[in-house]
Amino acid sequence: QEYTGIKLEVREWSEEAQQVVSAIPALAGKRVFLVAATLRPETMYGQTNCFVGVSLEYGFFAGASADEVYVISERSARNMAFQDLSPANGKVEQLGSVGGKQLVGSRVDAPLSCYTNGVYVLPMDNVLATKGTGVVTSVPSDSPDDYAALRDLKKKPEYYGIRPEWVADYEPVSVLSTPTYGDMTAPALCEKLKINSQKDRKQLEDAKEIAYKEGFYNGTMTVGDFVGQPVAEVKALVRDQLIATGQGFAYAEPDKLVTSRSG
Numbered sequence: 001q002e003y004t005g006i007k008l009e010v011r012e013w014s015e016e017a018q019q020v021v022s023a024i025p026a027l028a029g030k031r032v033f034l035v036a037a038t039l040r041p042e043t044m045y046g047q048t049n050c051f052v053g054v055s056l057e058y059g060f061f062a063g064a065s066a067d068e069v070y071v072i073s074e075r076s077a078r079n080m081a082f083q084d085l086s087p088a089n090g091k092v093e094q095l096g097s098v099g100g101k102q103l104v105g106s107r108v109d110a111p112l113s114c115y116t117n118g119v120y121v122l123p124m125d126n127v128l129a130t131k132g133t134g135v136v137t138s139v140p141s142d143s144p145d146d147y148a149a150l151r152d153l154k155k156k157p158e159y160y161g162i163r164p165e166w167v168a169d170y171e172p173v174s175v176l177s178t179p180t181y182g183d184m185t186a187p188a189l190c191e192k193l194k195i196n197s198q199k200d201r202k203q204l205e206d207a208k209e210i211a212y213k214e215g216f217y218n219g220t221m222t223v224g225d226f227v228g229q230p231v232a233e234v235k236a237l238v239r240d241q242l243i244a245t246g247q248g249f250a251y252a253e254p255d256k257l258v259t260s261r262s263g
């Protein structure tokens, strides 16, 4: 699986994360990024927040350049070490660790997003430890999972242990338009498939499938440098742009054939 790693630089730690960070001298003077793995770089204009799993453990890992540190799962750090994304080939250099729950409430820069004051790190139920980096960047206009989760948080902030202002001013932003679903694919699909919350796993799987296909084959950009152009052509261009500007990098994961066969 060929992902784009999106570098969300930390602007301000949550109180809990700040305590963890302060106790790790090796982080002093470093630029620290939460790195999200995405299959849809062309949708980065529509980022409204970043999701982590509250029961997952994340590490601080030395990045490719000496002043950069990535907050990601240990599993992904091992993969990155073989892709020129660590200080030395095959070598993982871990500087510390932090719980997903502690990261919630931190504010990060989301490349290309219209929310230029940064976006918040928020909890999501369905973040898998076994996929990508364990950090998910949220695009509620085009990802049904993200839309459902953000809506849950807006409805019940106290239940999810977040402050209302971390979600209140963050609305989905149109990135692309399709003939069938208009310029807000995920909200349209969530309504059509009667998705009530992030717990509606089966419908969300179906919605994701449809959103991928519609966006890629029938989508036209509504924002950014490539507005008016087909998504299928723009995807690689936005990816290249993110990589060229140092806001992202190529990150591949081996297919799960070996583990799934033995498991």
Ligand code: ZZB
Binding pocket: 037, 038, 039, 040, 043, 126, 127, 128, 129, 130, 131, 132, 133, 134, 135, 136, 137, 138, 139, 141, 142, 143, 144, 207, 208, 209, 211, 212
């Ligand atoms: C931004 C984005 C915008 C995404 C979109 C999707 C969509 P897949 O297809 O199942 O392989 N993701 C990445 N890592 C995780 C994780 N550890 N746990 C849960 N979700 C994760 O999933 C790849 C997508 O799932 C990634 O691409 C990421 O969200 C999320 F408009 O990044 B995506 C129709 C989907 N639209």
